[in-house]
Amino acid sequence: MKRKFQKLISLLGLLSLEVALLWAVFFSCLLLFLFMANTVFIQQNTALDTALFNFAKTHTNDQNTRIMRLISFFASAEYLLVVPPLVVLLFSFFKDLRWYGLKILIISFSSSILNQVLKRIFERPRPEIAMLHQSGLSFPSGHAMIGGAFYGLMIYIVWRTVPSKVWRAVLIGLLSGLLLLIGYSRIYLRVHYATDVLAGYGLGIFWLILSIKLMRGLEKKYASRFERQA
Template sequence: MALSREVFDQDAATFDAAAFRWTRQLLGPRQQWVEAVTFFASRNFITVAACLLINWFLLVRKHRWNSLLVPVVALGSITLNLALKQFYQRPRPLLPLVSASGLSFPSGHAMISASFYGLLIYLAYTYIRRASWRWLLIGGLVLLIALIGLTRVYLRVHYATDVLAGFTAGLVWLIVAIPLLKQLEIRARKPLKIQAQSTEKQPE
């Protein structure tokens, strides 16, 4: 990936420095809502939100495959992010505004937000029939994803290149996971359909 090569070559330093200045000008003095926004992509919140969504699909919508899709996307995104961090070994920026541990590239918050809230966008587009509600929710989720990325740079816990890489990796994982689970669902249902048809054809 070109972005990762730039990180290794330190060619993105000018871009990252400009992003720090731009987010400071855009969001102004530090405000409490900044930390509130970034919390919505924390592992603690995503874990609770994913569990609630799984239970909703199991108990309310009765959609077993969507209940499987949620942990595959969420846990897969977290696992892939940890693997990429260990591979690239990029330290976090100096002088962060909040405490942050671990490595920097790619941004875990950005990657998780792109994959999890991207999944919610997919589900909203698929299942919400009323167009006004569907596009309102999708617009709100896109805005939330963008704000999470901005706040990570604003708080100086990530470089802008970390956030862009996190968004990219999260979307790629989502694009891979959804069709994969759909194909598994189709293959799993075929034997059941064949068995049901054979049962119907048996003479009484």
């Protein structure tokens, strides 16, 4: 009995730590977005943007440009219009993954809409030194924000569903690395400022955590209602 009680206390301690970390990430991401918005639009400080552009110049060459263009594709509109629905379709064949498929669909779509709304609110033009022709506005970066929400959700799904600790760590590492490279590729290609990318990451992950929290609440509500009806 004593051993079971100790295990319960340990489990509650881990859950409390997980919740605390989640709230810390949630508010840190919101503060990051607000800080970037303040830096760009109120302080009009371009030091970070200039420093990252100058750093990218030190290793700009044809080969790296081809690599960065390829990496950038993995959060492009063309990619995100096709891949999330395909993942949803794949998940629909597995009973335990169907709810995650719905989350992918809703969060990807809602983050895209939110990103477009915010771009029209802030109306920051893209850098004039862009290496690619890109239409639309610059703040916050859609690649960082929508990609952050999508790949962040994939990381969450891996964490919740992959039983092997080794494979879980490998997949999370690969997804995290890809997400970071996507953001840097936008700076390297000069289609976004560094502040655009950081703001996109902050708001994308903030929206992801908020959406998961709301959908988990709905999941519990309708699951309990179904059990009562049954």
